[in-house]
Amino acid sequence: MGLTRVGGVAAALLALLGVATASPAGATAPPSSARIARVGPAPPSYPLHLVLPLKADLAGLQRTAIAVTTPGSPQYGAYQSVAQLARRFGASPATRRRVTAYLRRAGATHVDIDPTGLFAAATMPASRAARAFNTPLAQFQAAPGGRFVAPTRSSGAIPAASAASAASAVRPPRGLAGLITGVIGLDDRPLARSSATAQTAESSSARLRTGTPTGCQPGVDSGGFTPNQYLTAYGYGPLRSAGLTGQGQRVALIEVDGFKYSDVQAFARCFGIGIPAINTYGVGISRLLPPGGEATLDLEVLDAAAPGLAAIDVFEVKSNAAAALRALTAPLRIKPRPQVISASLGLCEPALLHFVGSSGIAAAEGALEMAAATGVTFVTSSGDQGSADCASTSGRPIHAVAVNYPASSWWVTGVGGTNLVLDQANQIVSQIVWNDARMSRGSASGGGASGLFRRPSYQRGSTASRTRSVPDVSMLADIVPGYAIFCSAQDPNCIGRGTADAWEALGGTSAATPLLAGGLATINQALQAAHRQPLGLVNPLLYATARSNLAGTVFDDVTLGSNDVGADFGSRRLLGCCTAARGYDEASGLGSVNLGALMLAAMTRQPLNTGITLSLPGGQRPVRGRALWATVSCTSACLVSAAATINIARGRGFQLESGAARLRAPGSRTVTLRFSATELRRLRAALSARARVTATVRGVLLDPAVYGASGSPGRSVAHRTPAATLVISG
Numbered sequence: 064m065g066l067t068r069v070g071g072v073a074a075a076l077l078a079l080l081g082v083a084t085a086s087p088a089g090a091t092a093p094p095s096s097a098r099i100a101r102v103g104p105a106p107p108s109y110p111l112h113l114v115l116p117l118k119a120d121l122a123g124l125q126r127t128a129i130a131v132t133t134p135g136s137p138q139y140g141a142y143q144s145v146a147q148l149a150r151r152f153g154a155s156p157a158t159r160r161r162v163t164a165y166l167r168r169a170g171a172t173h174v175d176i177d178p179t180g181l182f183a184a185a186t187m188p189a190s191r192a193a194r195a196f197n198t199p200l201a202q203f204q205a206a207p208g209g210r211f212v213a214p215t216r217s218s219g220a221i222p223a224a225s226a227a228s229a230a231s232a233v234r235p236p237r238g239l240a241g242l243i244t245g246v247i248g249l250d251d252r253p254l255a256r257s258s259a260t261a262q263t264a265e266s267s268s269a270r271l272r273t274g275t276p277t278g279c280q281p282g283v284d285s286g287g288f289t290p291n292q293y294l295t296a297y298g299y300g301p302l303r304s305a306g307l308t309g310q311g312q313r314v315a316l317i318e319v320d321g322f323k324y325s326d327v328q329a330f331a332r333c334f335g336i337g338i339p340a341i342n343t344y345g346v347g348i349s350r351l352l353p354p355g356g357e358a359t360l361d362l363e364v365l366d367a368a369a370p371g372l373a374a375i376d377v378f379e380v381k382s383n384a385a386a387a388l389r390a391l392t393a394p395l396r397i398k399p400r401p402q403v404i405s406a407s408l409g410l411c412e413p414a415l416l417h418f419v420g421s422s423g424i425a426a427a428e429g430a431l432e433m434a435a436a437t438g439v440t441f442v443t444s445s446g447d448q449g450s451a452d453c454a455s456t457s458g459r460p461i462h463a464v465a466v467n468y469p470a471s472s473w474w475v476t477g478v479g480g481t482n483l484v485l486d487q488a489n490q491i492v493s494q495i496v497w498n499d500a501r502m503s504r505g506s507a508s509g510g511g512a513s514g515l516f517r518r519p520s521y522q523r524g525s526t527a528s529r530t531r532s533v534p535d536v537s538m539l540a541d542i543v544p545g546y547a548i549f550c551s552a553q554d555p556n557c558i559g560r561g562t563a564d565a566w567e568a569l570g571g572t573s574a575a576t577p578l579l580a581g582g583l584a585t586i587n588q589a590l591q592a593a594h595r596q597p598l599g600l601v602n603p604l605l606y607a608t609a610r611s612n613l614a615g616t617v618f619d620d621v622t623l624g625s626n627d628v629g630a631d632f633g634s635r636r637l638l639g640c641c642t643a644a645r646g647y648d649e650a651s652g653l654g655s656v657n658l659g660a661l662m663l664a665a666m667t668r669q670p671l672n673t674g675i676t677l678s679l680p681g682g683q684r685p686v687r688g689r690a691l692w693a694t695v696s697c698t699s700a701c702l703v704s705a706a707a708t709i710n711i712a713r714g715r716g717f718q719l720e721s722g723a724a725r726l727r728a729p730g731s732r733t734v735t736l737r738f739s740a741t742e743l744r745r746l747r748a749a750l751s752a753r754a755r756v757t758a759t760v761r762g763v764l765l766d767p768a769v770y771g772a773s774g775s776p777g778r779s780v781a782h783r784t785p786a787a788t789l790v791i792s793g
Contacts, residue, residue: 105200105212107190112347113171113248114385115183116426117154117162118241124152128432128474132600133520134607140596140670142438145178145395149433153180158242165238169195179392181429183243184347184385196246198233205252211383213250245422248385254410254418272544273492274485279333287547287568288483290334290367293539293578295489299368301659302585308371309339311591312584315376315394315401316577319408320355322362322377323551326565330363330549331370339372346380346393356548356556360569361407361577363548368581376401382408384418391430391469395437402587402597404434405580406443407573409467411453412515424468424515431474438599440587442476442580443469444572445534446509449498449628450640450649462629464511464640466533471513476601477533478576479652480508480540481621496624496643496650497541497570506542507626508572510534510649511640521603524610525647534652535602537621538578542570582658589662594699595669608664609646609653616660621651667768670781674698677705677762677784680733685758685791686746689738691719695762695784696731702765705734706783709742709791712755717742719758723765736760746791756791 127148130138154162159176162183166174171185189212193200201215214233233246274296276289283289294300302308324341331338341362345351352358358377365375376397380390387408394404416424434441446452446467453461470477480497498507513531526532539546545568550557558565587597598604608617621643629637641649678694685691693705703726707719719742721734738746749756762784769779 099203099205101215102202102204102210105189105193105202107188109189109202109212110186111189111192111212111248111251112385113185113187113192113246114388114423114426115162115185115239115243116245116247116422117180117182117243118158119154119181119429120152121425121429124148124429124432124436127152128436132435132603134603134668140599140672142599143436145400145433145437148436149178149180154242159183162239162242177389177392178396179430179433181392181433182388182426184389192249195236196233196249197236198249200249203252209253211250211252213252244425245420247388247419247423248383250418251383251385253382254384254387254414270482270484270495270541270544273483274489275487276547278335278547281566282330282333282547282549285547285566285568287545288539289547290336292485292489293546294367296483296485296491297538297578297582297655298657298659298661299582302582302589302662305589307585307588309369309581309585310371310588311373312369312403312588313374313376313399313401314365314369314372314577314580314584315378315404316358316361316365317378317380317390317394317404317406317408318358318361319352319380319382320357320554321352321379322358323354326354326359326549326551327362327366329565331366333549334367336367337370338366339370340374341377342374343377343379344393344397346378346390347386348379348381352379352381354552355554356550356552356567356569357407357573359550359552359557360546360548360571360574361405364546364574365405365577365581368578369584372581372584384423388419388423388427388430391427392433395434395439400437401439403440403442403580403584405577406441406469407571407576409443409446409470411446411448411465412468412471412513413465414453415468416515427469428472428474431469431472435474435600438597440476440583440598440601441469441474442478442576442583444509444576445470445477445479447480447506447571447573448509449507449626450509450511450638451628452509452511462638464638466511466513467509468515470509470533471516471531473516473519473531474600476535476579476605477652478572478579479510479534479537479626479650480570480572480575481537481651481655482541482543483539491619491655494619494621494623494655496537496621496626498624498626498628499542506571507628508534508537508540508650510626510652512649519602521606525606525653526649528649532647532649535605536579536618536653536656537651538575538655540570540572540575542568544568545570546574579656582656582661586658586662586665590665590669593666594671594673594701595666596672598665598669604665604668605653607668608661613660613664617657617664618654619657620645620654624650626650671701671764671766672699673701673764675701675703675762675764675782675784677760677787679760679787679789683789684793685738685789686743686750686793689743691736691758691760691789692733693721693736693760693762694731694733695724697726697729697764699729701726702767702770703732703734704763704765705736705760706763707736707758707760709746710757710759711745711749714749714754717745723770750791750793758789758791759786760789761786
C-alpha cells in the first residue's frame with residue numbers, strides 16, 4: 064500500500080511521547096521530558112500479552128480487498144468469509160503449528176492463532192518473554208499513566224533502534240525465524256487514546272445549544288444536544304418515516320473502558336428510545352473494564368441513532384499496542400458478525416510506527432483489509448488533538464502535524480468533528496470545524512495528510528495530496544454544547560469530575576463516530592430489504608457521490624474554521640494545517656452527512672444482491688410455437704427477463720427479448736421470447752435451406768429502480784447469466 068517512514072519530526076515527537084531515541088554516540092537519552100522513570104527490573108511473573116504477526120500473503124489479501132471494494136471491478140461485491148480469506152492469505156498450516164509449538168515450549172499460555180491467520184497471540188511471564196526474545200525488560204513509572212513493562216538497556220532508558228522502528232529492534236528467535244515478522248507487546252504502556260470529553264471551558268468553536276431540544280427535564284438541562292436534534296439535523300427523518308431503525312443489523316463498538324447498563328437505561332427512558340440487546344466481550348482481559356465516559360457516550364449515541372439494531376456488540380480492550388491490534392479482528396470472530404464496526408480510539412502515526420513497527424502496521428492493515436473483504440463497514444474517530452495528533456503523557460498536543468491511525472487507513476472511514484447552529488426545526492443553519500484551541504488540552508478535530516499511506520484511488524479528484532487525507536466526513540463533536548449523556552461512572556468526564564449530577568454534556572470525535580455508524584447500519588437495513596449489496600467499505604460511495612449531482616443533498620459542506628491547535632503553544636507558530644474550504648478539506652473532509660439522502664444515493668449505486676440462474680425447458684419447437692421459452696430462477700425477490708441471439712449459418716442473425724417478470728419471493732418464472740412475423744419468415748427460409756439455426760439465451764436480472772424510470776429492460780440490466788444454447792429445428 065505504499066507504507067513510508069514518518070518524516071524528520073519523528074524523533075522530537077517520540078521524545079515528548081516518552082520514547083528515548085538513539086543519540087549519535089549510541090547512548091539513549093533519558094525520558095525525563097515525559098516524566099517516565101525506571102522503577103527496577105520487570106517483575107518475573109508480570110504477564111505480557113503478546114501479538115506476533117505471522118508470515119502471510121498480505122499482498123494477495125490487499126489485491127483481493129481492492130478488487131471487491133472498487134466499483135467497476137469484475138469482483139466488486141464478491142465478499143468472502145473470514146475463513147475463506149484466512150485459508151487463501153493467512154499463514155500456512157505448517158507455520159501456525161510451528162509458531163504455536165514454539166510459544167508453548169517457551170512457557171506461553173493462552174496461545175491462539177487469530178481467525179484471520181495473520182497473527183498469533185500469547186501470554187508470557189516477563190521473565191520467560193525476556194529469555195524467549197533475548198530482550199531485557201524493566202518496569203517503568205509514567206506520570207500520569209501508572210506502571211508498565213518495556214524493553215531496556217543497561218542504562219535504564221527505553222531503547223529504540225531508530226526513531227520510527229523500535230518494534231523491529233526485537234529480532235525473532237531462531238525457532239521462529241521466517242515464521243513471524245515481529246513481536247508486539249513487550250512494551251505494554253497504554254497507547255491508544257479515547258476521545259470522550261466533557262464541557263470544561265469555552266472554545267473557539269463553542270456555540271450555545273440552538274434548536275428545539277426534547278426529553279426529560281434533567282436531560283434537557285444538561286445543555287447538550289438531545290437525540291431529536293442531532294437525528295433531525297443529519298437527516299435521519301426519512302429513515303424513521305420508512306420504519307428503519309437498524310432492524311436486523313449489528314454494530315460492534317471497540318472500547319477502552321466499560322459502562323453501566325443502568326446508565327443506558329436512564330438515557331433511553333429520558334428520550335423515549337428502545338435499547339437493543341447489548342453483548343459485552345473482553346479482548347485479552349480476564350474481567351471487564353471499569354465503567355467510563357467513553358463507552359457510555361458511544362453506546363448512548365449509537366442507541367439514539369439505531370435503537371432497532373438486532374444487537375450492539377461491545378469489545379472491551381486495554382489500550383496498549385498488542386491489545387489494540389487484537390481488537391481490530393475481535394468482532395470478526397463472533398457469529399453472526401456485525402455489519403458495522405465503530406472504534407473511537409487511535410494513536411498518532413509516528414508513535415504507532417515506533418511501537419508496533421512496519422510489521423505491526425502491516426498486520427493491522429491486513430486485519431482491516433479482511434474486514435473490508437467480508438463486506439464490513441469500519442468507522443473510526445479522527446482524533447481530538449487537531450492537526451497535532453500526537454500528545455505527551457500530560458495530554459497536551461505536541462507541536463508538529465500528525466494524523467490518527469486507524470483513521471488514516473484506506474479501509475476505514477475517518478470521522479472528524481464540527482459544531483452546529485440549528486433553527487427551531489432542528490435543521491442545520493451553519494457548521495464550523497471543532498477547535499478548542501484556547502483550552503489547555505488543545506482539543507480539536509483530527510485531520511491532515513498521512514505520513515504512512517499514499518492516496519487511495521477513491522480520493523483521487525477530491526484532494527491534491529499524494530497521501531491519504533483524513534478525515535473523510537465530519538459530524539457533531541464540539542464539547543460545547545456537546546451531547547446530552549447520562550453517565551454515573553467514577554470517571555473524569557462523569558461524576559468523578561466532582562459533581563453528583565450524572566447528566567453530562569460530552570463531546571469529541573468519539574461521539575461523531577457511533578452517530579455515523581448507526582446511520583450506516585440503518586442504510587444497510589434498507590439495502591438488504593431491496594436485495595442490494597451492503598455498504599461494506601463506504602468510502603468509494605462517499606467520494607463518488609461527492610463528485611456527482613447528488614453532492615449538495617448528501618453532504619453539508621463545512622467552510623468555516625480550522626483544526627490547527629498551534630495557538631495552544633503560546634508564542635509558537637501555527638502548524639499551518641488545516642482550514643475548512645469549499646469542497647473536500649483536511650479539517651472537515653467532505654462535510655457532514657445527511658443519512659436520508661445517502662440512503663437514496665446508495666439505493667441507486669449499490670448493485671443488486673440476487674443470485675440468478677437460467678434453464679431452457681425441453682421439447683421446444685420455436686418456429687411452430689412462434690416463441691422461445693426460458694426459465695429464470697432467483698434466490699430472492701427480483702425483476703427478470705431473458706434475451707437471446709438467433710444465429711443463422713451463412714446469414715445475419717437477430718436479437719430477441721422477453722418482457723419483464725417480477726418474482727415477489729425466491730423461485731422461478733418462465734418467460735416468453737416471441738418472434739415477429741418477419742423473424743418467423745427468416746427462420747423458416749433458413750431451415751428450408753438446411754442452414755443451422757441456434758439460439759444463445761441468457762437470463763437477465765433487472766434493476767427495478769432503473770426499469771421503473773425507463774421502462775426498458777435494455778437500460779436496466781444489473782446482471783446476466785451464462786449463456787445456454789438451443790438448436791432450432793422447427
